[in-house]
Amino acid sequence: MDVIKSRLEAFNKLGLFLGQFSRFEIVKNESVPYNELFFDGFLHQLKLAQEKNNWFTEDNLLFAVENWATALQKSNLETWISKENLKEISPKKVAIIMAGNIPLVGFHDFLSVLISGHSVLVKQSSNDKHLLPFLAKYLEYVEPSLKGNITFTDEKLTDFDAIIATGSNNTARYFEYYFGNKPNIIRKSRxxxxxxxxxxxxxxxxxxxxxxxxxxxxxxxxxxxxxxxxxxxxxxxxxxxxxxxxxxxxxxxxxxxxxxxxxxxxxxxxxxxxxxxxxxxxxxxxxxxxxxxxxxxxxxxxxxxxxxxxxxxxxxxxSKGFLPDEIPFGETQNPKLWDYADGINTLHFLSKI
Structure with missing residues (x-):
């Protein structure tokens, strides 16, 4: 099985794992792989995330988890990656600097880097540090080839080939100064x-x-x-x-x-x-x-x-009938995998570095 397909399968299994946790009920599904190792642990991480950041209520955490469980369905993943040619890439190490304003806000970048066949170096916000490392460990269990390709750090970022950084308008200037010589996506406040x-x-x-x-x-x-x-x-x-x-x-x-x-x-x-x-x-x-x-x-x-x-x-x-690419009322917080932040196609960027 090629790298892209095996990683797609891994994220699909992660979606099945996340599908056990919703705002309406949390029910253990015995058919989900490695549940005995991870189900109770994820409940604990959700609790820690709440305790660390009072904006991360149980309702908001589980809303984010529900959205990712839906996004990681196999049909969504396949539709998404079919839009880019990822077969020809040579693996690189891609750094990600994540924001921490909402739960798992950097997950799309994390997913994009790995499913493209690259390895990832993650620097998280202190406001959102609990969920992603735990989910990364789950991914390494369902797809052992990912071991060694996912790194989290609190140190200064070094030894990487490209970077995706998200922050305020002020931090974006800092990112552009330090990382402007590397292939990059630098996102500002919107x-x-x-x-x-x-x-x-x-x-x-x-x-x-x-x-x-x-x-x-x-x-x-x-x-x-x-x-x-x-x-x-x-x-x-x-x-x-x-x-x-x-x-x-x-x-x-x-x-x-x-x-x-x-x-x-x-x-x-x-x-x-x-x-x-x-x-x-x-x-x-x-x-x-x-x-x-x-x-x-x-x-x-x-x-x-x-x-x-x-x-x-x-x-x-x-809006309602104002623009061709408008978002319907009630749908801003339910983006598809191909609804890219700032309109920048992350997969296309990763296919060219």
């Missing part, structure tokens, strides 16, 4: 926006609530900005958000809500709020936790031009 045309239903806004509140809005695919027509009735929006009202019972979220509300009130900014979410008119794309910015537009053609000009700052555009 945010996602929703375009409201006035034709939406309350059900659309209920779905939009998932795009806004999943992972507490910390992901780059989280909607942090609305574009709305003038005279838009925000009651429709707030009605759709109401189902997420219990988010305020998370202490970290509540602290951010209270702090940002106090700052806005002292600064005498105009804002609307409903007890767990504030909306504020602002031209920025990146809004603080518990806040969504909004901006009025006068016509959709000018708005399309603006969003195209600002495309380097935008990850997803959520």
């Amino acid at each position: 945010n996602s926006v929703a375009v409201i045309t006035g034709n939406e239903t309350e059900a659309d806004f209920e779905k939009l609530a998932d795009d806004i509140f999943t992972y507490f809005g910390l992901g780059c695919r989280s909607v942090s900005k609305l574009y709305v027509p003038r005279n838009f009735d925000f009651n429709l929006f707030f009605n759709g958000m109401y189902g997420k009202k219990d988010i305020i019972y998370n202490a970290k979220y509540a602290n951010n809500y209270d702090y940002n509300k106090a700052v806005y009130l002292m600064s005498e900014f105009d804002l609307l709020e409903n007890g767990f979410l504030m909306i504020k008119e602002d031209e920025s794309y990146s809004s603080p936790i518990a806040t969504v910015f909004y901006e009025y537009y006068d016509n959709l053609v000018d708005l399309k031009i603006k969003l195209y000009q600002d495309r380097e700052s935008i990850q997803c555009i959520v």
Whole structure:
């Protein structure tokens, strides 16, 4: 069996393993390989991840796990890799610097490097250190040829052929300075926006609530900005958000809500709020936790031009009949394997290094 196929099989088995853990039930499936070694251990890692990072609630951790269990189905993996010619590559060592804003945020890069036939050198964020090394150990059991091809380090990165690094706009400048002489993908901060045309239903806004509140809005695919027509009735929006009202019972979220509300009130900014979410008119794309910015537009053609000009700052555009490549309401947090961050095809990059 060739390297690509054997690694695809390994990740498919990992998907079956992850499929035992969901928000609705956690059930041990005796047919999953090496469960006796890993099932209870993964439950423990999920608990450790919660204890280390209060943003990583059980619900958010299991939501991420569910998504990866779905993505790693064999049909999805095969469709994904069929889009690139990975047969001709010569194996390289690829370093990955991972963000830690949401659980397993660097897993797509990790998967991409290994399934391309390369070896991987991973530097994790301190905010998300528990899950991936454990899952890597599972992969080494189901596919022993991966041993020696997966390395985690806390040290300065050395001895690698290419790098994929994700961080803020500030850290991106640092990455470009240090790693600009190597083949690289360097990702900066991006945010996602929703375009409201006035034709939406309350059900659309209920779905939009998932795009806004999943992972507490910390992901780059989280909607942090609305574009709305003038005279838009925000009651429709707030009605759709109401189902997420219990988010305020998370202490970290509540602290951010209270702090940002106090700052806005002292600064005498105009804002609307409903007890767990504030909306504020602002031209920025990146809004603080518990806040969504909004901006009025006068016509959709000018708005399309603006969003195209600002495309380097935008990850997803959520809308209903506005753009051909829009994301439907409620779907930003369910990307396919071929929905690449920043629109950069990672597999294509890895096939050419």
